[in-house]
Each structure stands twice: as structure tokens, then as C-alpha cells.
Amino acid sequence: MNLRTNYRVASPGAFKAMMAMEQYISGQFENKVLYELLKIRVSQINGCAFCLDMHAKDLMKLGDYADHILLLSVWREVPFFTDQERVMLELxxxxxxxxxxxxxxxxxxxxxxHFSESELVDLILAINTINNWNRIAITTGMYPGCFN
Structure with a gap:
């Protein structure tokens, strides 16, 4: 596998802007598990290996969430997701x-x-931000470990 473009080097301003949005939106989530589940599910849908790898590892740092990660693509069929997690995943x-x-x-x-109006806006921004990251990663050919 070859990285097509290192967008961080090619456009540092774009990377800085994306990181600013990421820092803002991540600060809005008290529930970091919810935030990581959101990023993993969107990355599954988009087929972004780089982001799936990163966020699955981030979720594992928060505790034993192996079952959540393994069964996230079939979240409707397993009992251990909360009602709040389910509605967030559906959104x-x-x-x-x-x-x-x-x-x-x-x-x-x-x-x-399950969410206030401001929390809903934060969810929408979080979903859009990870979609943006996925599109950057996939288009530029990022893969797990490509920056090591």
C-alpha cells in the first residue's frame, strides 16, 4: 500500500482547520464512549480502514469495549447498546x-x-466531521500505520 498524498504536508492549513473542528467537537462530548462509537460506525459505513483502526483503539483505551466494536455493524441485533447509543447510531x-x-x-x-437541542447540533457536527476525515483518508490512500 502506498499513501497517495500526505495531506498534512501538502496543505498544513487544511489539517489545522480540521484539527480545530475535531478539538472543538470532541470537547462537547462528556461521554467519550458515545463519541468513539459514532466515529467507528460512520467509518464502517464509509469503509475507512485508517479511521476504523484509530477509533477502535481509542475506544479500547476507555475500557473493555471489544463486543461493542465487533458487533457495532449489527447494533440493532444485540442487547448491550443503550437507548441513547442506539438513537445516536441511527442518526x-x-x-x-x-x-x-x-x-x-x-x-x-x-x-x-435523548439529546438536547445543543447536543443534537454537536452530534450533527461530529457526524459531519468524521465523514470529512473519512473522505480525506480514503481519497489520499491512508491506511493503518501509514504515518508511523
């Missing part, structure tokens, strides 16, 4: 695949049962 999938069905009002209402 993450809908926003990531927004061109397919949009974000239905029923889902929006479900999200609002």
Missing part, C-alpha cells in the same frame, strides 16, 4: 447516508428524547 447512519432518505422527522423526534 449517524441517516446523516452519513443523507442522500438516500434524508433524516426522517420520526428519527429527529427520537433523537430529541
Amino acid at each position: 449517524a447512519e441517516a446523516v452519513t447516508r443523507i442522500s438516500e432518505h434524508g433524516v426522517p422527522l420520526a428519527l429527529y423526534d427520537k433523537v430529541r428524547e
Whole structure:
């Protein structure tokens, strides 16, 4: 595997802007497990090996979440995700695949049962940020360990 472009070197300003957004949005999440699950699920959907590797390792640093990582792609079929995690995952999938069905009002209402209006905005920004990271990583040919 070869890295196509090291975007960090090619455009340091873009990297700095992305990191600023990442730092802002990560600071909005008291529940770091929720945040990492969001990033892993979106990265699964987009097929981003670099981000999947990074965020699975980040989640494991928070505790024993091996089952969560292994079964995240089938979260609807396993009992150990909380209601809040489930609604967040459903929103993450809908926003990531927004061109397919949009974000239905029923889902929006479900999200609002578990998250305040400002938390909803933070979720949307987090979903969009990891989608952006995924698109950078995939387009530039990033893979686990490419910067080691």
C-alpha cells in the first residue's frame, strides 16, 4: 500500500482547520464512549480502514469495549447498546447516508428524547466531521500505520 498524498504536508492549513473542528467537537462530548462509537460506525459505513483502526483503539483505551466494536455493524441485533447509543447510531447512519432518505422527522423526534437541542447540533457536527476525515483518508490512500 502506498499513501497517495500526505495531506498534512501538502496543505498544513487544511489539517489545522480540521484539527480545530475535531478539538472543538470532541470537547462537547462528556461521554467519550458515545463519541468513539459514532466515529467507528460512520467509518464502517464509509469503509475507512485508517479511521476504523484509530477509533477502535481509542475506544479500547476507555475500557473493555471489544463486543461493542465487533458487533457495532449489527447494533440493532444485540442487547448491550443503550437507548441513547442506539438513537445516536441511527442518526449517524441517516446523516452519513443523507442522500438516500434524508433524516426522517420520526428519527429527529427520537433523537430529541435523548439529546438536547445543543447536543443534537454537536452530534450533527461530529457526524459531519468524521465523514470529512473519512473522505480525506480514503481519497489520499491512508491506511493503518501509514504515518508511523
